Amino acid sequence: MxxxxxxxxxxAIPNSWTKAEDEAVLTKRAKVTDKLAARGKLGPAVRLxxxxxxxxxxxxxDPVVLDGPFAxxxxxxxxxxxxxxxxxxxxxxxxxxxxxxxKVVFEIRPVKLYLPQGKAS
Amino acid sequence: MSDVAWIDSVLRSARPxxxxxxxxxxxxxxxxxxAFQEACLRALKNWPINGPPRDPTAWLLMVGRNAGxxxxxxxxxSTSLPADDQISDLGDTEADIAERLDNSHYRDDVLRLLFICxxxxxxxxxxxxxxxxxxxxxxxxxxxxxxxxxxxxxxxRITRAKSRVARADVPFETPGAIERAERLAAVAxxxxxxFNEGYSASGGDQHVRVPLCDEAIRLARLLLGLFASExxxxxxxxxxxxxxARTAARLDSDDEIIVLEDQDRRQWDRDMIAEGLALIEKAHxxxxxxxxxxxxxxxxxxxxxxxxxxxxxxxxxxxxGELERMQPSPVVTLNRxxxxxxxxxxxxxxxxxxxxxxxxxxxxxxxxxxGGLLMQLGRANExxxxxxxxxALAHTPAEAAHIRRHLDRLIAESRPA
Numbered sequence: 369m370x371x372x373x374x375x376x377x378x379x380a381i382p383n384s385w386t387k388a389e390d391e392a393v394l395t396k397r398a399k400v401t402d403k404l405a406a407r408g409k410l411g412p413a414v415r416l417x418x419x420x421x422x423x424x425x426x427x428x429x430d431p432v433v434l435d436g437p438f439a440x441x442x443x444x445x446x447x448x449x450x451x452x453x454x455x456x457x458x459x460x461x462x463x464x465x466x467x468x469x470x471k472v473v474f475e476i477r478p479v480k481l482y483l484p485q486g487k488a489s
Numbered sequence: 490m491s492d493v494a495w496i497d498s499v500l501r502s503a504r505p506x507x508x509x510x511x512x513x514x515x516x517x518x519x520x521x522x523x524a525f526q527e528a529c530l531r532a533l534k535n536w537p538i539n540g541p542p543r544d545p546t547a548w549l550l551m552v553g554r555n556a557g558x559x560x561x562x563x564x565x566x567s568t569s570l571p572a573d574d575q576i577s578d579l580g581d582t583e584a585d586i587a588e589r590l591d592n593s594h595y596r597d598d599v600l601r602l603l604f605i606c607x608x609x610x611x612x613x614x615x616x617x618x619x620x621x622x623x624x625x626x627x628x629x630x631x632x633x634x635x636x637x638x639x640x641x642x643x644x645x646r647i648t649r650a651k652s653r654v655a656r657a658d659v660p661f662e663t664p665g666a667i668e669r670a671e672r673l674a675a676v677a678x679x680x681x682x683x684f685n686e687g688y689s690a691s692g693g694d695q696h697v698r699v700p701l702c703d704e705a706i707r708l709a710r711l712l713l714g715l716f717a718s719e720x721x722x723x724x725x726x727x728x729x730x731x732x733x734a735r736t737a738a739r740l741d742s743d744d745e746i747i748v749l750e751d752q753d754r755r756q757w758d759r760d761m762i763a764e765g766l767a768l769i770e771k772a773h774x775x776x777x778x779x780x781x782x783x784x785x786x787x788x789x790x791x792x793x794x795x796x797x798x799x800x801x802x803x804x805x806x807x808x809x810g811e812l813e814r815m816q817p818s819p820v821v822t823l824n825r826x827x828x829x830x831x832x833x834x835x836x837x838x839x840x841x842x843x844x845x846x847x848x849x850x851x852x853x854x855x856x857x858x859x860g861g862l863l864m865q866l867g868r869a870n871e872x873x874x875x876x877x878x879x880x881a882l883a884h885t886p887a888e889a890a891h892i893r894r895h896l897d898r899l900i901a902e903s904r905p906a
Contacts, residue, residue, distance in 0.1 A: 378545075380502035383710055386703065389498075420713040420726065421767045435771060436717030442544060471495055471541065 370411065370479035371459045373449040377472045378442055379419055393470065400465045404451060411450030412484070419444050443473055450479065492537045500529050503546040504626045505711055509598030510550050513661055515557055518605065518623065518651060524557030525549065531556075546595075596715035597663055599624075603708070604672040607679035608654045615650040617683050617701075622647050625704050635687075635701055673716060677725050677781065680708045684729050689884075696887035697740060702733045713768075723772035724782030730765035731788035734758040746891040750797035762792045783812045802831035819848040823855060826862075835865040853882040857892055869899050 382390065404410040419437040426432045437444065449466070453459040456476070463474040504525065511521035528549040542548035606620040614636065621627045621635070633643035664672060687701025709726040716722050738752035769789055772782050787808045794800040809825035823845055830838035839862045842855070849855035860875035876896050883889035 378499075378502070380711070380714075381498050384498055384502045384707055417764050417767060418710060418714075420710055420717065420723075421764055421771070423771060433774070434718075435723075 369453060369455075370482055371451055371453050371456075372477045372479050373451060373459070373463055373466070374475040374477060375446045375448060375472055376443040376475060377446055379444045379446065381471075382446065383418060396469070397466055400462075400468075401449070404462065409452045411452065411482070413447070413449040415447035416445065446472075450482070493533070496533060496536055496541075499541070499545045500532065500549070501626060503549050505599045505602060505624050506546050506595045507549045507553060508623065508626075509595065509600075509602040511553050511557065512602055512605070513598050514554055516661060518655060520557055520560075521553075522623065523560065524553040527556035527560075528553035597669070599711065599715055600664075600669070600672050600676060601659065601661070603676040603679065603712070605654050605657070605659050607675045608657050609675075610653060610657070611650055613682050614686075615646055615653075616679050617686055618643065618647050619650045619654070620679060620683060620708070621701075621704060624708065627704070631700075635698055637695070673712075673719065673722070676712065677722060680705050680712065680729075681725065681781075683708065684732070688732060696744065696746065696885045697736060699736060702729070702736065705729055706733060718775075720772035720775040720777050721779040721781050723768045724779060724785045727765040727768035727772070728781055728785035728788055730761045730768070731785060731792050734761035734765065734792065740887065744887055745894075746887050748891075749791060750800075752797075754795065757792070765789065765792065778811070778815075780812060780816045783808055783815065787812075800831070802828045806832055819845045820852070820854075823849060823852075823858060826858065830862060830865075835862040838862055839866065851882060853879055853884065853888060856882065860892070860895060864895065864899060869903055873899055 382393075385393075401410055401413065422435075422437045424434040424436065424438045426434065451459065451462060453462060456478075459476050463476060467474060507528070508521050508525050511524050512518060515521050515524065531552055532545075532549060536542070602624055603620065606623060607616045611619065618632050618636070621632050622629065627635075629644050629647060630640050632647070633640045636643065684702055684705035687698040687703075687705060690696055690698055706726070706729050709722070709729050713719070713722045713726050734757050735749075735752065737758065738754065738756035739747055741747055765785065766789055769782065769785050772785075787805055790801050790805050790808070806825060806828035809821060809828055813821050813825060823842060826838040826841045829841055839859070842859060842862075845855060856875045856879035860872045860879060863869075863872035863875060873896065876892050876899070879892045880889050880896075883892065
């Protein structure tokens with residue numbers, strides 16, 4: 369089963385890291401994700417730009433285009449991983465491993481449809 | 490990341506909202522700062538044991554408010570002055586405060602806090618110092634280091650600035666639309682000042698002070714997060730990101746300035762550029778151009794060019810033309826002249842800047858550009874005079890050294906082969 373690992377956090381915190389602090393977190397995570405990639409379990413991973421760069425399109429009779437993110441929540445979606453896990457149990461273990469020593473929140477969501485190249489396989 | 494480091498970054502990022510709300514609550518900068526300080530101390534003691542609260546900002550605000558109230562009561566007892574009116578006044582807002590914890594309500598608090606710092610009576614350096622101290626929470630020592638002055642001198646400046654703004658009458662009611670727009674413009678200008686002070690220092694021997702630039706970007710993002718539909722705030726944030734993206738390429742290993750056309754563009758920060766370009770695109774949709782958006786658009790033309798030779802100078806010329814119309818200033822014209830020299834040649838640019846000799850008679854970059862244009866036109870003696878004037882006006886050793894290299898080249902070229 370493919371699982372999406374949605375990384376959620378108060379955006380102001382990573383925003384206030386220095387470049388060196390930011391890189392330290394990425395390096396630490398890469399130690400885990402590189403191993404997953406070697407085992408062929410890692411799908412695409414995405415880091416999103418800050419929510420200030422977001423635009424929201426709300427559909428209706430006249431679609432409304434709004435600046436900013438869809439939801440004004442404290443914990444924002446900062447990015448996600450797609451990882452092939454044997455079970456939810458394993459997915460939870462992997463999340464704990466990736467997020468070790470961080471305060472990030474992972475929302476783990478089973479993937480229903482996966483179109484790596486934009487077309488159904 | 491260790492617990493302490495993590496708590497530190499949480500306190501830093503919660504600070505503008507929490508102090509802003511505490512200022513509204515206590516109506517005093519000093520009291521709000523003390524209360525926040527106390528809340529931070531308790532967080533450092535409490536969070537490692539009990540784990541972090543779900544909403545750290547709300548936690549800090551509640552704890553800070555109660556600590557401040559205790560302090561007020563304690564003082565009123567020990568001085569035996571009846572502070573009843575003050576306490577009952579605070580009581581009235583108590584119910585309100587709990588409901589005002591979401592982002593949309595923080596925004597006027599943060600804006601007010603920033604606005605207090607950019608009081609028009611304060612000289613630019615004091616505005617910057619005050620904002621860094623109060624909003625960003627940098628220590629006096631860090632700010633003193635950024636401005637290369639002694640700690641006690643900086644302490645004095647900040648104290649003076651604080652007493653100045655304490656006497657100023659900043660209304661605490663939720664501002665109306667016009668007032669909010671005015672505050673926003675003043676605050677944007679102040680953030681731009683913070684950035685500029687870091688981007689090209691007005692003194693000292695460090696030409697670029699990265700921490701000030703980083704802090705300005707953080708403040709701009711904070712403001713944009715609160716006012717998500719303001720194209721000029723998008724433009725400001727984009728401008729700062731696009732300029733700061735070049736930092737690693739701007740100085741060589743001897744701390745000498747590398748001009749834009751000689752920079753190694755592979756060292757430019759692609760993430761910052763991408764974010765800057767995305768913000769410009771968003772701002773553009775609003776069809777409400779402004780000076781920050783135009784400056785960001787100019788920076789974007791450079792950012793998009795893979796090599797210096799591929800720069801779309803005629804586009805830059807056109808953008809500066811729009812900026813001149815919107816915000817006429819000799820400095821804008823001077824910058825436009827650089828683009829004109831690339832499109833129409835040095836003679837046209839020189840003719841364009843001649844009338845600026847008077848308003849820019851004390852401006853380093855005027856003489857630097859004038860010397861450069863004269864040099865291109867083969868007028869070596871005049872070029873030398875202009876470069877000498879530029880060196881006399883240089884703010885940092887890096888600026889002076891940069892001009893000196895031009896002079897060396899002139900001297901080398903004038904020697905018979």
